[in-house]
Amino acid sequence: MNEDQCVVLFHSTSLALRGEKLCREEKILVKLIPVPRRLSSDCGVCLRFPCVEEERLRSVFAAKALEFDDIVRL
């Protein structure tokens, strides 16, 4: 199994918390973590998830019209 980790960055903490909730509902394993130093984002937190889930995560966010900033491979 591919264990590569990605993070999804948001414009604000409330968006990140909403993202966390939506992923949990869909059983996508996410963890709220501080934004890694090399990635700049302002709200300070992002969601880490297994990169293999990227497509599913994108479609969950699209379905709920949840805006995010970027998805980056760690």
Place this chain on the structure above:
Amino acid sequence: MIYLDNAATSFPKPAAVCDAMTAFALEIGANPGRSGHRLSVDAGRVIYETREAIASLFNMPDPLRVLFASNATGGLNQALLGFLRPGDRVVTSGMEHNSVMRPLRALESDGVRVCVVPSSPEGVLDPDDLRRMLREKTDMVVVNHGSNVNGCMQMIRELGAIARRAGALFLVDAAQTAGCVDIEMERDNIDLLAFTGHKALFGPQGTGGLVAGERVPLERMRPLIYGGTGSRSEFETQPEFPPDRYESGTPNTIGIAGLGGGVRFILETGMAEIRRHEDELAAALVDGLGSIDGVRLYAAPPERRLSTVSFTSEALSPSELGLCLDEEFDILCRVGLHCSPAAHASLGSFPEGTIRFSAGYFTTSDEISAAIDAVRALVRKGDRA
């Protein structure tokens, strides 16, 4: 002491409210969403959870469209001043609180056209009267869901359908009903719902806001306050997404924590149980006060009333009666105009005002009986004087 001023603010609060506030103060305390550290995230989570609880209470799918403000007044001002522009037309009822009428009168002096549909002497806004008023192009309809003066509730679902059909946004002032009356954004045709945290939602004072339904074009709703949000700080322009666009400055996190406790209490107790108890109290108040000679009730229709009643007596002025109830009987209520001169005018109690008893979920039937006995005794004594 008998507290009958729940329409002003609910008292006491459920233990869950105090516990949530204490837990925040002792264990979290940080500024939400401003930093990446653990406590800041925990504070953000407290706010997010309250947002979600409010959203689920009103069956609103997207919790990020719950916008916190200091109270219902803040939510109402955000909706009214945020949307309406010179040349726009807004229609309202004859039962509004000054938190609607004052922003509307201010907008009127800037060129917004304000039209008031008269209410019946019981306080009811007839949907047909609204329909007639909407023959002209109208941008917004704003209606007080439940009167803070006589507890009269409006048929918001019908009114909302009429407003939407006419192409207007439907704004509901739910200051008196959010928490004690079942409200659903879509089912009830509501576009914008202003709520206050400190009444039937059982939160502390300084909480409230505005829920913006999915079809509301937020790009057209200007924020009233601009500033730091902890998001997109690289830009000097305001973020464009909700809730950040409308929530600048450090929020009342401890208050919002308490509000979350209040909403959880309601969800656990069940809205139906709250309604059942309050309907019982309302009936006892109306029957009891109505049976006293020399008391005039300004009653709402029985099928659409909250546990708030207004009355006057021939023998004593509202302020005399209120003072005697407080000093001789330890009964706390509110007299006068209740920030609602328009509603009193509709009910026929302007400018003298009324004396108002407002019961809440924690009021008991015994307290209502004692309050009615006290009014009976005072009115009889006043008659003899």
